[in-house]
Amino acid sequence: MKVWLLLLWLFCPFLYAGEPIELILPASKDGSHEYYHELLISALSAQGVEVTLVTPYSHVPQKRAVRLLESQTISLFWMLETPKRNRQFTKVNVGLTNGFISKRILLVPRDDKERYAQVKNLDDFRRINTIGGFGADWFDIEVWQANKLPYIVRDGEWRALYSMLSSKGGVNYFSRGANEIWSEQKQHPYLVIEPHLLFTYKRDFVFYLSKQNAYLQPVIESALIKAKQSGLMDHLIKKYWTRHFNQLNLNQRVTIELVTP
Structure with missing residues (x-):
C-alpha cells in the first residue's frame, strides 16, 4: 500500500x-x-x-x-x-x-473571569480543582487524563457544553483552540474568555x-x-484568525505546557 x-x-x-x-x-x-x-x-x-x-x-x-x-x-x-x-x-x-488548535484557552462563566488570575503553573491549576467539559472522543480527554485534571464528557452535540458552564458546579470551563474561541464567545455573550492562561500540547x-x-x-x-x-496557508490563517490572535494577547499569557500522550 x-x-x-x-x-x-x-x-x-x-x-x-x-x-x-x-x-x-x-x-x-x-x-x-x-x-x-x-x-x-x-x-x-x-x-x-x-x-x-x-x-x-x-x-x-x-x-x-x-x-x-x-x-x-x-x-x-x-x-x-x-x-x-x-x-x-x-x-x-x-x-x-x-x-493554533492546540493552544487552548478557557471559555468560562462571566463570574469566573478572574478565578484563575493567580495560577502560575499546572500545580496551581490543579489546586483550583475546576472541572473541564469535552465532547465525546476528543483528544483533549486523553490530554486531561495524562495531566491528572478533572473533566466531564458530553456525549452527542458538544455545543450543549456552552449552556452547561457554571461557576458553582458541574462544568466550570470549556477548553477551546486559539483559532476557535473568539468567534465562539461572540455567539455566547453570557460566557467570557479567561484572560490569563494559555495551555499548550503537541498536536x-x-x-x-x-x-x-x-x-x-x-x-x-x-x-x-x-x-x-x-505562504497560501499562512495567508488564510491570517484572513480568518490573526485579528482574534491579537485580541487574545497570546504572548502575554501564562503558558502551561501539558503532557501530550
Missing part, C-alpha cells in the same frame, strides 16, 4: 491535471468549517486541480461527522491527529492550523479521508505542502 501511494504521489500532477474532483464535506452553523473548505479549494486550485465542494448538510456535529466519514457518506473531515484515527482513516500528513488538525477517497491522499497532501511553502 505504501509503495502504491508513493507511486501515485509521484504521478499525481499528471493524473489530476485538468480532471475535476468532487468532495462531499460537512459544514457547521457557526461557520467554523469555512477556513478548511477554502484551504482545500485554494490549495488544489493553485496546483491546477479543479475541485467542487458539496455540502449536503447545513450543520453536522463532530460525532456525526465521524460516523459519516466511517460510512463514506462524506469525503473527508478535519480532526486532531490521534493514533486511533490514523488507524481508522487515511491521514493527509500536513498540519492545518500551524498548531494539530489534519484532514482524514474516507476509505473510498483514500486514493486522493497524495494529491491533497502535495497541494497542502505547496500551500505551506508558498
Whole structure:
C-alpha cells in the first residue's frame, strides 16, 4: 500500500491535471468549517486541480461527522491527529492550523473571569480543582487524563457544553483552540474568555479521508505542502484568525505546557 501511494504521489500532477474532483464535506452553523473548505479549494486550485465542494448538510456535529466519514457518506473531515484515527482513516500528513488548535484557552462563566488570575503553573491549576467539559472522543480527554485534571464528557452535540458552564458546579470551563474561541464567545455573550492562561500540547488538525477517497491522499497532501511553502496557508490563517490572535494577547499569557500522550 505504501509503495502504491508513493507511486501515485509521484504521478499525481499528471493524473489530476485538468480532471475535476468532487468532495462531499460537512459544514457547521457557526461557520467554523469555512477556513478548511477554502484551504482545500485554494490549495488544489493553485496546483491546477479543479475541485467542487458539496455540502449536503447545513450543520453536522463532530460525532456525526465521524460516523459519516466511517460510512463514506462524506469525503473527508478535519480532526486532531490521534493514533486511533490514523488507524481508522487515511491521514493527509500536513498540519492545518500551524498548531493554533492546540493552544487552548478557557471559555468560562462571566463570574469566573478572574478565578484563575493567580495560577502560575499546572500545580496551581490543579489546586483550583475546576472541572473541564469535552465532547465525546476528543483528544483533549486523553490530554486531561495524562495531566491528572478533572473533566466531564458530553456525549452527542458538544455545543450543549456552552449552556452547561457554571461557576458553582458541574462544568466550570470549556477548553477551546486559539483559532476557535473568539468567534465562539461572540455567539455566547453570557460566557467570557479567561484572560490569563494559555495551555499548550503537541498536536494539530489534519484532514482524514474516507476509505473510498483514500486514493486522493497524495494529491491533497502535495497541494497542502505547496500551500505551506508558498505562504497560501499562512495567508488564510491570517484572513480568518490573526485579528482574534491579537485580541487574545497570546504572548502575554501564562503558558502551561501539558503532557501530550
